[in-house]
Amino acid sequence: MLELSCRVADPRGLHARTCVALASVAADFSCKATISFADATVSASDLMGLMALEAGSGDEVIVRCAGRDEAEAARAIRHVLASGMTGGRPTL
Template sequence: MIERSFRMTDPQGMHARPASAVVKVAKGFSSDLTLVAEDAVSLKNMMKILSQGIQPGTTFTVQASGEDEAAAIQAIADVLKNEGLAEEA
């Protein structure tokens, strides 16, 4: 398992459009991808991601475990950055 920490930079926090982009990327990998904020939830489930209520300035962790974990966590980091959601903490 590998993990990376991020800080939410989007002024609206985690919301539907970027969460959808994260889920789309996450579903392309066989590894288990988890968002750890208030709780640990699957990055392949948009409603669970949104349920965390991640606000600007919040630090959260992304964990990947599986055969393609390194590529998966890098892809998630890229989409978080490209969507203007978060930066590495």
């Protein structure tokens, strides 16, 4: 299992577009990926759960990935969070 801390870079925090990008990227991998903020942990592919976290710009979230492609998944999720990416796919 990989665990890493990431800051939310988007000035609007985890808003709908960023959450869609996160859920889409996470769904591309077979490993189990979660994101934690405050006292809540949700699946990284759960759009509504991600939005319910209400993490703001600059907030630190914990990404956990466990499974065969955990390193690639963690890298892709970190890219979305760190770049504020709201569309497309990261280059791995």
